Amino acid sequence: MSVNVNPKANPNAKANPNPKANPKRKFLREEKLPHFFCSGCGCGQVLNYFTQALEALQMDVEKMLTIGGVGCTARMPVYLKSDTFHGVHGRTLAWATGVKLHNSEIPIVIFAGDGDLVSIGGNHFIHAARRNLDVTVIMVNNLNFAMTGGQVAPTTPVGSVTMTTPYGNDEPAFDVAQLAMAAGATHVERWTTSRPVQCEQAIRRALQHKGFSLIEIVSQCPTHFGRYALKSGDPGKLLQWIHQNSYLLDQENRLTAEEKHSKLACGIFRFQAGDSPHLEKKVERAHKQQEDATPNTSNITPNNTAVDQISTLPYPQRLTLCGMGGQGIILASVLLGTAAVTLAGLHAVQTQSYGSEARGGQCQAELIIDREPILSPVAQKKDLLLAMFSEAYHKYIPDLKEDGVLVYDTDLVQPESRKGKSYGVPATQMAVGLGNRMAANMVMLGFLAEMFGVISVEHLEQVVISEVDERFRELDLNAVRAGVEFAGQIKAQERGEA
């Protein structure tokens, strides 16, 4: 960049009373000009480069969504004649992700400063790049937080004096272009405000690119960074500094290490065209599935004839099922509740608790079944306790009514003698005999259904068929029947004794 150091004034020059307007102003909200950017601010230049790109591509800015967060750069889209989101620091890409997923037709351009994009916005930045979100991100990197007065930013060069690094910045700076690439961006370029032609071309490429485009433009901040860090408020001098502290990527090999030291490389870092952005795939899939969707007819007519006749327990029935994690206690309680509500037309409430271990910790579910709507989901005293593990039995036996019913697995629980009836069921043994100890819960359910009519056997089998995974259905139905048979034997014995 040649710098005109000797402009020659002309005392006879006159002002033009009717200057023709720069036609790029048609892309702007003209009533808002002059814009609020400082004299010589790079933001104004980048806005100009952007309109040049729009003109070159004949793009309609009114069809776009432009987004700015908070800061000087964030104000740029407010001057564009488009729909704009603005005013929240660091969240431009989060907004964009939602819009893009809902309506991928709208072209989106984000104007973000270095602070907004990679300080507060860092997380959304790397994820948007990872997702290869189809947006154009123009990062005006003025190497500080300008709007708030010139504080240090993650892009501030080491050693720089800023409002919050009065002794010089000792933190290293991001190379945002490298960061974008590492995160997965498919189009990454860096240029400087001192290279107008390259900037415009880069923006043009970005607007046409399908995927995540990051165009970083290193820019002068004459009011803050310039004055504090570079000791100059002269835009021309700062432009020179930027130009001299950057080099062209494609000239890299001709420069010595010293010439490149602490300078920013400019060029096209990556430009992979044609990659299908992931989020658009989701949209495609969603639309396809909508076309395939059929009306939802999950019409289950309750049949509440069976239960009333055979249930020997009064309503409400308050049960606790407990055991070890992995025994299928929760599933058992859900099957009971599902049958009670959807097949027998009753009311039911189920709650559960478990230790944080996925397996081997304790596990418990409470179930209340009633003819009427149930208010308290948790009963103080229970009518029936199903215990499939010793520790669980000890924990929950105090909640069982004195004359309540205890059902326990004979191999895993040694109950104490008590007033109410206790039924030992060798459920685990029976399940092992059928081929899988995991079916012990189904043996127990069969027993409960046949013995007490908590739900009818018919409804139990129906619900096992509709709710249990195909792979285990046969095993579980056999286990249910084994439990039913066992209950039949117990009932016969009781009648025999009576």
Added chain:
Amino acid sequence: MVHIDERLCKGCRLCVTICPKNVLAMSQRVNKKGYTVVEVAHPEACISCKLCEKTCPDFAIYVE
């Protein structure tokens, strides 16, 4: 021909800096916003490279 909209100019001198042919220079005039504005000092030297129009942060220049 170089058109300068003095209402929008903020006197940043980037156009003066970047012009390869010494066409532009600062004037003595101050606009309503208080900025000393630029003027076309040597129009005959202009080669229509448009660098001033492209560089201006304020959309104040049009090279016809």
Added chain:
Amino acid sequence: MQRPNQQTADPRRVMTGLHFLLGNYALVEGAISAGCDFFAGYPITPANEISERMSQRLPQVGGSFMQGEDELASIYACAGAALAGAKAMTATASAGFNYMQEGLGYCYTVEAPLVVANVMRTRGDNYATQSDIMQLRHGASGDYEAIVVCPTSVQDLFDYTIWAFNLAETYRNPVIIASETTIALMRERLHIPAAEAILLHNRRYTEKTPAEYLPFAAHANAAPDMAPLGKGYNTIYSLNPHDEAGRIDWDPEGFERLYKRITGKIRENEPKISRTQGFYMEDAESVIIAYGSEVRPAREAAQMLREEGKKIGVLQLCNVWPVPEGAIAEVASQVGHIFALEMNLGKYVGEIRRVVKDRCPVTSVTKNRGLVHTPWEVCAAVREVLK
């Protein structure tokens, strides 16, 4: 694609029938029935089941699901989608709700319709609580009015979610579903009606041309009509205070008008928004006022106390924000005592006292140990005062 202002639910989305379903799933079915077509959320217990079911259901009905990289990504993605026309929802729990405040503030100010499901729970081990009830109203900075609905059961989680979407669309305001870990993780009977029986309200789009359209102008304390993105309406949706045209240059009169209307559209429509339900109220001489999962022990306690001859009723607040001022004031003029029941250190009682003024005494009945009140505890508290 603009929806009609009023419609019935799409039968392809509605799982009509009788179910035994987890609370969090019921909330999802409510959203799907209501036409929700965008969800973004971040994993958090005990709201995870909402995200999981949404990830399955939304693609089935042509909607979009994403897991945000954090709660901020989630709420802002929802905000963007909502402004782009989606019926958007996010779900979180108390800790995650903290992160969403700025995002909510943005939605309040640009009047984006949005539904937020917040499953209140204690830190650490996710026990029951209603501690956040004031935060739901006052969490974000700035001027706005919150709409917060309080389901008490799995059925409510379905019904109130539809209500929430309708309110969000009508008022162009975020609506928060104050779910709780108790009902979210409970399974209960759920009846989902036929699609024709589910009535939906959708936001109105402007019929004006871009030249005539003022994005934030509305008729007397109502929500403004929306415009689609990318069609030349060139609207600035900024968190900064703005005037009717969306201009963000400093203008004190414009800002005053803006926030007056944004708060007014809820305040002045409170009687239309608020719903309460009364139990045993006909001849009640004292009343328990409760919301959320505390309504259930309140009702059971009232049953028990009635059996003892005490003329006590229960007023359920179906929404706590805006405060159902009319309903509470009316009850206060008719009874001799009010019991404000809640699962925290006594927070919403302040609003009740403000409304009741000196009409009758208000006793705060609280419990703050990770468990809902038992009916016996409520009875004891009532008897203590009414002896």
